[in-house]
Amino acid sequence: MGERDEPGTIGRRVQQLRVARGLTQKQLAEPVYTPAYISTLEAGRVRPSDDALRHLAERLGVEFDELATGRSARQVTEMRLRLTEAQRVLAVGEAESAVEQYTALLAEAEAQELPEEQAAALLGLGECALDTGELVDGRRYFEKAEERLADAPLPARVPALRGRAVAHYLAGELRYAVYLLESTIDELNRGGLHDPDALLLLYASVIGPYMDMGAHARAAQAAEFALALAPQSGDPALVARMHRSVARTLLAEGRLAEADASLAKAAELYRGLQLRTELANCHWMRGYVYAQNGELERAEAEMREALDMLSAARATLYSSQLTVELADVLHRRGRSEEAAELLRDVLGGLSPERGAVHAAAAHRLLGIIAEDARDTDQAEEHYVRALSLLERAGAAGDLADLCRLLGDLLRRTGRVEAALDAYRTGLGHRTAPGTTTLGPAPAQPPV
Structure with a gap:
């Protein structure tokens, strides 16, 4: 036993x-x-x-x-039922209510010395913190969840590892986030632990950091892997609700093992619902590829679909980042005023600690729009602010491009020495364009 x-x-x-x-x-x-x-x-x-x-x-x-x-199996099953309810509440975007439920469940699981249930509650609190932008708290919750699952197989630890990586990514620590995600993908694939749910979570999560680091080929490959691994479910929320109802009935009849099995299915589906944010990143990536190929109408359609998915999930920080990308497409389609309005709205939700690379991208694009309108002072101000943000985040490829833009502006306004300084800075960053630090890409999964 x-x-x-x-x-x-x-x-x-x-x-x-x-x-x-x-x-x-x-x-x-x-x-x-x-x-x-x-x-x-x-x-x-x-x-x-x-x-x-x-x-x-x-x-x-x-x-x-x-x-x-000293613990009733019925009590444990009832706790798992409440955990799936908290998952449902978070999946539909009610983070504050979910926090209350997870906090109570964590205290109860600690009192009863149930490490798996403690980990589940900590993971939920971590996801709530990501949803509300409390990145330091989120990272701590994920670290504690990893501690509770220290003896569990790697696939069981993936949600906590991924959560910690995303917290670092959103805080602007791109390379460390990629290191965590890539090394975990490699360990799963090379170790024969081909858990599709775990791999889907990791591949979908690494797209954003890849994009911000300029590793676009890896981002495109990760997006295709994620979309191929995505579970096919007509209405996961409906199916999950059915499993929860069945679990309640089985629990009332004392059929605890069967109730637990139904709850496990419901929990998996709610995890799938939370993946809505990650799968939105895949559409975002497709939109970026279309934009790179000059297919701007298709790019706008993909990005708006992704934005709708993110808005439904109340993933405000991701929504802000995507809005910057969409504004770039709108600018390239000749709708600069619409783009500038989007950028000004979104900058309030970005900061050096939360979305530094995309805040810099917003300032960069506002600078370009200002240059087009011949407002050089405004353009320079935006470029300088973008430069400061990118230096902090270490986004080398973006820094090189921005230094070129700033240098061109300074040269056109007669400040040749300042322009040369900007170009020299850009050349220094161009020697190390946006890449990962890990060499070869992670092993490919058996899709």
Whole structure:
């Protein structure tokens, strides 16, 4: 059987239950055991066998697990039901309500010493923190979840690893985020642990960092892998709701193992719903590829579809980043005023700590639009602000391009020495264009 408490703890529990039910040691022992055995067991001097515990549980009117661990299997299943409900609440975008539920569940799981349920609650709190932009708190929750799952197989730890990587990415730590995601992908693929859900989560999550680092070929490949791995479900929310209802019915009938199985299916589907944000990144990536190929109408359509998906999930930081990309497409389609309006609206949700690369991209594009309108002072101001943001994030390829733009502007306004300084800075960054630090791309999954 699974883990159980020490003999002394079990003995005290048996004695308390026996006394509460008004049974003597002889009555509890009959007809299989002796009163002396019960006395020795209650004193904690013998480790009861599974058969002995089953006999005692039946005589005391409790479940085997409750006698062995102090936890009722029904209580654990009911907790898992509440965890899937919290997942549902988060999946539909009600992060504040989900935080309350996960916080209560974490306290309960800690009190009952349930590491898997603790990890699930911590993961939920981490996802809530990402949703609301509290990146430091989110990273801490994911780290604690990893600690609770230290002995679990790698696929079980992937959601926590991925969450930590995303928190670092959103904080502007691009290379470390890519390192975490790529090394985990490699470990899964090279180790033969081809878990499709885990791989989907990782490939979808690495697209954003790849894009910001200029590793566009890897981003395109990751997007295709993610879309190929994406589970095909007509309406996952409906199916998940059905599984939760079935689990409640089975729980009421005492069919705990079957209830747990239904809850596991519901939890998987809710994870799929949360993947809506990640799959939106795949459409975003496709839009970027179309834009690079000059297919601007198709690019706009893909990006708007991605933006709709992100807005539905209340992924505000991702939405802000995507809006910058969409504004670039609109500018290239001759709709500069519409693009500038989008950029000004979105800059309030970006900062050096939250979306530095895309905040820089917004300022860069506003600078270009200002140049087109012959407002050189405004253009220079935007370029300088973008430069500061990119230097902090270490986005080398973008820095080189921005230095060229700034140098051209300074040269046109007669400041030749300042322009040369800008060009020299850009050349220094061009020697290390946006790439990952890991050499070869991760191993390919068996899609």
